[in-house]
Amino acid sequence: MIKHHPESTMIQAFTAGELPASLSIAVSIHLELCPHCKAIAAKMTQALADEEFNEELELSSNDDFSAMMANITAEPVIPQPEPKNVASEIEVEEKTYTLPRALSRFADSKWSGLGNIQRARLPLEEGEVHASLLQIGEDSAIPHHTHKGYELTLLLDGYFEDESGRYEKGDFIILNGEHQHSPYTAEGCLCYTVSNAPLHFTSGVSKLLNPIGRFLY
Amino acid sequence: MYQTSQLADANIKKPDPNLDIQPELNQYLLAVASDQDKAAFAKLFAFFAPKIKAFGLKQFRQEALAMDLVQETMSLVWRKAQLYSPEKGKASTWIFTIMRNYSFDMLRKIQHNKEDNLSDDLWPLYEEAEPESDHDDDHLMRAQLIQGLETLPPKQKEVVEAIYLKEMTHQELAEHLKVPLGTIKSRLRLGLEKLKEQMEQHND
Numbered sequence: 001m002i003k004h005h006p007e008s009t010m011i012q013a014f015t016a017g018e019l020p021a022s023l024s025i026a027v028s029i030h031l032e033l034c035p036h037c038k039a040i041a042a043k044m045t046q047a048l049a050d051e052e053f054n055e056e057l058e059l060s061s062n063d064d065f066s067a068m069m070a071n072i073t074a075e076p077v078i079p080q081p082e083p084k085n086v087a088s089e090i091e092v093e094e095k096t097y098t099l100p101r102a103l104s105r106f107a108d109s110k111w112s113g114l115g116n117i118q119r120a121r122l123p124l125e126e127g128e129v130h131a132s133l134l135q136i137g138e139d140s141a142i143p144h145h146t147h148k149g150y151e152l153t154l155l156l157d158g159y160f161e162d163e164s165g166r167y168e169k170g171d172f173i174i175l176n177g178e179h180q181h182s183p184y185t186a187e188g189c190l191c192y193t194v195s196n197a198p199l200h201f202t203s204g205v206s207k208l209l210n211p212i213g214r215f216l217y
Numbered sequence: 218m219y220q221t222s223q224l225a226d227a228n229i230k231k232p233d234p235n236l237d238i239q240p241e242l243n244q245y246l247l248a249v250a251s252d253q254d255k256a257a258f259a260k261l262f263a264f265f266a267p268k269i270k271a272f273g274l275k276q277f278r279q280e281a282l283a284m285d286l287v288q289e290t291m292s293l294v295w296r297k298a299q300l301y302s303p304e305k306g307k308a309s310t311w312i313f314t315i316m317r318n319y320s321f322d323m324l325r326k327i328q329h330n331k332e333d334n335l336s337d338d339l340w341p342l343y344e345e346a347e348p349e350s351d352h353d354d355d356h357l358m359r360a361q362l363i364q365g366l367e368t369l370p371p372k373q374k375e376v377v378e379a380i381y382l383k384e385m386t387h388q389e390l391a392e393h394l395k396v397p398l399g400t401i402k403s404r405l406r407l408g409l410e411k412l413k414e415q416m417e418q419h420n421d
């Protein structure tokens with residue numbers, strides 16, 4: 001059961017098209033897995049459409065749309081096939097996963113590994129905001145760390161646990177500088193993550209792991 | 218409510234903002250889908266083009282880009298009308314989706330120089346969810362929304378609550394509160410802006 005959902009203000013910003021692509025992908029994946037949030041998003045989309053399109057605005061005499069309209073209706077209409085979701089599969093470390101629709105185009109991403117962790121970075125080009133797919137191998141822990149910025153994790157497969165509980169497929173988890181945690185996965189998992197700063201390892205020897213923090217970012 | 222026979226002379230009447238024209242717009246879009254009906258498309262065009270342009274000006278602050286948005290949105294409406302299904306929502310919601318998607322892709326191109334046209338993967342056009350919701354009162358999201366609502370001025374709170382939690386339409390609420398539709402919209406807009414600010418602070 002999904003227990004962690006995006007806040008309604010985030011769903012609202014998503015439906016308005018105002019979130020960055022990296023976060024929009026996360027919300028979109030969550031909606032595909034969570035009928036409750038999907039229904040809320042549909043309601044919000046309808047309200048936004050009502051708001052934009054109920055304004056009383058008539059064609060102004062300065063605007064000559066007639067040529068534009070004639071060009072459009074001159075375009076041939078090709079019958080639209082019922083679009084189908086082409087399942088896109090990836091294989092990482094001998095495990096096969098089906099990617100959600102919002103990630104399907106990234107099936108060919110290049111993976112690189114460090115220890116038990118495999119990472120594929122998404123080429124979204126949003127400056128300091130990095131989006132990645134992370135696969136964490138079985139029986140792995142990521143030592144105590146904090147987040148300098150924020151880190152969003154959307155669990156795509158498997159599960160993991162930290163001090164606050166157990167997370168499952170579809171859970172939408174946002175952590176920021178106030179949180180400190182050390183997630184552990186028994187059977188391994190695949191996540192989509194978005195963060196705007198490297199992880200920062202906090203305890204003793206694990207400070208030596210700060211290169212991993214930059215790898216995970 | 219309009220009868221189908223009244224559709225033909227609808228353009229003679231001065232549009233009344235309080236009239237529910239949604240069923241009419243749905244009919245026009247269905248006529249474009251089934252028969253490539255140019256007269257029906259002209260009706261949709263007259264209704265939506267100026268509003269899409271206004272939306273584009275807000276997004277891009279440039280006349281030429283706003284006109285691109287009108288051109289592309291209406292062209293997609295013409296070519297993809299067959300993907301619209303009235304059981305899944307109103308024509309205006311479907312057209313909003315097309316406009317929002319194209320605008321998102323344009324903004325990405327302008328801001329990040331990326332032409333990846335992600336929007337169709339984020340918001341598929343053929344599958345906007347049915348707004349049937351199973352309401353689960355102790356749901357976390359709802360709790361957060363209610364918490365945020367408490368910080369709004371009472372009149373904005375009342376409007377956001379009625380639209381998002383009680384699922385009233387703008388029109389029903391205007392009648393219920395005996396205020397003009399425009400007042401509902403501006404209260405809703407202000408309320409949502411405040412809620413959004415809270416989210417941004419939260420994420421800092």
Ligand SMILES: [Zn+2]
Binds near residue numbers: 002006030036037038
């Ligand atoms: Zn949810």
